[in-house]
Amino acid sequence: MPELHWQKSTYSQEASACVYLATTPTGTILLRESDEPETILTTSPHQFGALITALRDH
Numbered sequence: 001m002p003e004l005h006w007q008k009s010t011y012s013q014e015a016s017a018c019v020y021l022a023t024t025p026t027g028t029i030l031l032r033e034s035d036e037p038e039t040i041l042t043t044s045p046h047q048f049g050a051l052i053t054a055l056r057d058h
Contacts, residue, residue, distance in 0.1 A: 002025060004022040004024070005022055006020040006021070006022045006032070007021055007022065008020050017033070017034060018033070018034040019031065019032075019034075020032050020034065020037075027045060028044065029042070029048045030042055031043070
């Protein structure tokens with residue numbers, strides 16, 4: 001797997017509990033949290049978009 005470019009969420013604080021995301025060459029979105037960087041969630045752009053929309057609506 002090629003090296004991933006992890007981007008910190010703009011809503012994360014400077015200290016801890018930061019959320020990072022990266023995309024793979026195939027378009028899969030990866031999410032991890034700074035306290036457990038070895039645990040990575042995998043999702044599709046469509047599913048991630050639905051999550052963001054649901055969070056914004058609440």
